[in-house]
Amino acid sequence: MKLIDAFQPQGAAPLPEVERLQSEVRPSAHARREAIFRLGDMPADLFFVREGLVKLEYATASGQARVRDFVEEGRVFAALESLQEPPAPVTYTAVALEPTVLERVPLAVLMQLGQQHPAWAYRLSLLLLETARNRAAHEQRLLTLPALERYAAVLAQRPWLETRVRQYELAAYIGLTPVSLSRLRSRACASS
Known part of the structure; x- marks a missing residue:
């Protein structure tokens, strides 16, 4: 599975300017336990896990780790803080737990595609809704x-x-x- 598959599922209508997205995708390989980004960084990409596993974690003031999520193959993650005005540093760390291959694309490109094409806006909203649903389900389990x-x-x-x-x-x-x-x-x- 590739990043474009996350936006354009099999059988779905083709997205406009898909070649623009494909031209912006950059692969990156990460060793086991290598940081993809750290607390305080300002990553401006959406990351797609093609192979491997990524841990997103917060650190408490006492240095204790709190795992926000695990992102497996076929899922995406992004530091949405970079979309704020002005952009803010990320409040957690992303670490490869296994040898990991990511595909990354600038969030700015995705936002432009979403502003120019309703089909892209719709697909982006579906990805964000999936992330929100997963987070809400995890929060519900933790709290109840x-x-x-x-x-x-x-x-x-x-x-x-x-x-x-x-x-x-x-x-x-x-x-x-x-x-x-x-x-x-x-x-x-x-x-x-």
């Missing part, structure tokens, strides 16, 4: 479910997390300490 149900719900939706991320990262994503997650897993196995 007990720990065991949060863990089960996350793995039901994204079972690959169990094997592709470290336990402390999964714990940070579901709002637990690594020790709490270990105990929870032990209880879940004992009751199975």
Whole structure:
């Protein structure tokens, strides 16, 4: 899958000026644990994960990590702070958790295409809505479910997390300490 496929699903009507987008796409390869951007940077691209896995994480004042999301193959992420007027530095870090290949395109190009063509505006809004829905579902789990149900719900939706991320990262994503997650897993196995 490529970036253009995220905007132009199979069977959908062709987007205008698709060649303009394709001419702006830049691939980038990242080693395991390499930062794609850091807290305070001002990345101005939309990133598409072609291969690998990316972790988006906040750091608390005490240095503790809070995982915002994991972005797997076929999904996109962007620092929307760069679209503000004036642009603002990003408030989190993006790190490749595996050897990762990204396709990146300037957000400004996408915004211009969206302003010039309703079809592009519609496709951009669909991507943003998907991101908002995913974030809202994660927030709902964090705020309303007990720990065991949060863990089960996350793995039901994204079972690959169990094997592709470290336990402390999964714990940070579901709002637990690594020790709490270990105990929870032990209880879940004992009751199975």
